[in-house]
Amino acid sequence: MKPAASPPDQQSTPTVLLCSLREDALVEQVAGQDAVNVLTRWGEVRIDEPGPAVREALRRMAFGPVSLVNVLAGLRIEGGSAFEAQCRLLSGALNRLQGTVIQTLALTDGEGALLSVVPISGQARFAVTDIDPGRPLRLSRFATLGSGGDEAVLESPLALHRVLLHHGDALLIAAALARPTTIASLARTLGLPDQVVAAVTAHLVATGMVLAGERDRLGGTRFAEDSDPDLLAWADHDLLFHTRSRLGRHDGAYGAVFPQGHRPPYEPAVKPLPPGKRFTLPRPGAPDPAEPTLTELLESRRTPVAPGGAAVTVEQLSELLHRAARVREVHVGGQDESVCSTTDRPYPSTGDLYELELYLVIGNCSGLPRGIYHYDPQGHGLTLINTDEDALAELLDAAMIASGLRQEPPVLLTVTARFGRLSWVYGGMAYATTLKHVGVLLQTVNLVATAMRLTPQAVAFGDSDASARAFGLDWRRESSVGEMVIGPSSSGT
Structure with a gap:
């Protein structure tokens, strides 16, 4: 996870990446030392000699999504070795915190966020790469699309992230990937800008929710998941049930958590006798x-x-x-x-x-x-x-x-x-x-x-x-x- 070294050209780039910390993360200054502790769900991360870029980025990320480019620009650090040093420090800190950093893809025209990639494990790693517009893409058969209250949520037992689909365009793209297609075809079918479709699909591929396939010599499409013997043994609902009923691949509450509060349970200790x-x-x-x-x-x-x-x-x-x-x-x-x-x-x-x-x-x-x-x-x-x-x-x-x-x-x-x-x-x-x-x-x-x-x-x-x-x-x-x-x-x- 590397912060950009210069602001993007908003005329040619319709999307921007914003970063924030999970709500359960807490940033603390180590008393009497040049260090900060980031307390996460997965443990404590200590960052020694963080520098102004890391301090300011973490401070602002605790309040919500921010542009790392704007953080660096706001510090007014002159270009050259000092600026590059701050970029390296910030990149290193964010890499160590990948399990608690939320990445939000937003539109630069002020239309709001498209999606957010939320880590659900301390082992979560996320890197976006460019995808050939003609390469076949498809949702994983293990991915599930559901409601998260006010927005759609994409989840998979194979993924260490969940994706919040904030914008209708992102939801349309995710739904259209239920069958094999390409970025170019999606953009034409949905009437959306190629760069927006490319950015959304690249983020979904990076989480593992969407598969990138290959063309075979007969003109068909092959996705690695479909021939993986370890995955063929699993029904999709069974794998989801397995991962959600044990720790390691979800961030839900676990153990005696009283999810509905300490009110009387639905059922008494001994069931009342039925009539008869x-x-x-x-x-x-x-x-x-x-x-x-x-x-x-x-x-x-x-x-x-x-x-x-x-x-x-x-x-x-x-x-x-x-x-x-x-x-x-x-x-x-x-x-x-x-x-x-x-x-x-x-x-x-x-x-x-x-x-x-x-x-x-x-x-x-x-x-x-x-x-x-x-x-x-x-x-x-x-x-x-x-x-x-x-x-x-x-x-x-x-x-x-x-x-x-x-x-x-x-x-x-x-x-x-x-x-x-x-x-x-x-x-x-x-x-x-x-x-x-x-x-x-x-x-x-x-x-x-x-x-x-x-x-x-x-x-x-x-x-x-x-x-x-x-x-x-x-x-x-x-x-x-x-x-x-x-x-x-x-x-x-």
Whole structure:
């Protein structure tokens, strides 16, 4: 990142580059020393002997976008070695601060900013190069264009920047790049000046949002991304989800951040019972002392024989739920129980928040009528919420197909998540955490069921809309996130 050595000719250059610091950056003078510290999201950068150009540039960049040419001109440094020395110092400082310097491309005719390139990682590096007007260009298939409130935002999991599209012209250019085109073609189609189109596309290519391709000998277009084996393995939404649920490639808040403030969560610690006929489950006795140990269960684990259509018993189901998923204790802290209550259950959950619920689709269980039930983990009971045979058959048939079974499973256990229970605290990492919890719960159910000589089998996939209809849920608030079928012992014991 190099400041220009002389002001641009605004008659021939319709755009100008402006620089500013991210809002979370803080510039401080080191007491008693000729040095400044720039405190950034990614750490502290100390600049010794910064010189007047660096000091003035950082001071002004903290307030918003500025032209580095104007900063240098305003210092009234005579040309020659002194001026060149200040340029070198400024260039060096900005290079060290690339992870916190926002670059804004603006129009010189006073029509405002076109776009801003915002670093989202301390490792972000940005360099614009000229692009041949006839070279093929296209948006990356991983790039997403969305609303950032008052303006459009272009993001990609492959990029360490996001692009704010301030101006309608920049938005038109970005949208037109959804299919292969060239700078020259874009300028003709959109009726925009060649230099404006070239500047915008060059910035988008520099971020990685837009790909520069090559012509092959047959007249076609090749983009490296389309044949990269490491990228071919990823669906675009999966790669975005991966990068947004871990640190390193985004600048969003992470951890227990309470994104909506310390108000009561959408969901209480234990879900209120839905309306329906109540079935109190028998409390199980002590586990069979002849059960295998945890090590024996893990070492002998094999893909189970498919659950048959024979019935399980209500006593078996009761013991399975009691040992794997009941509420052992409710903890209340502080004065506001709705905010501070947590629970203790046999499987772990981040922050003891326990956002998961269990629904049972009973096809064949001695002691319980066919139907769809919600499990009450605190009172250890079932509530019959749906007896519609079509809904029952839809879920059991889908589970049979997804599990590779030849007959309807006796019991389908569906795990749902009350999303607000976790996102109230954890924001952007909430859903990834929920999926981890699903694995933990299903493994717990699997081990307990196997120890009880039942036949559990995870279901490869489920239909969230079908389960929401059957369970009477708003899928945006609570939705299915995992399934398992439970059958009797394959040996009949």
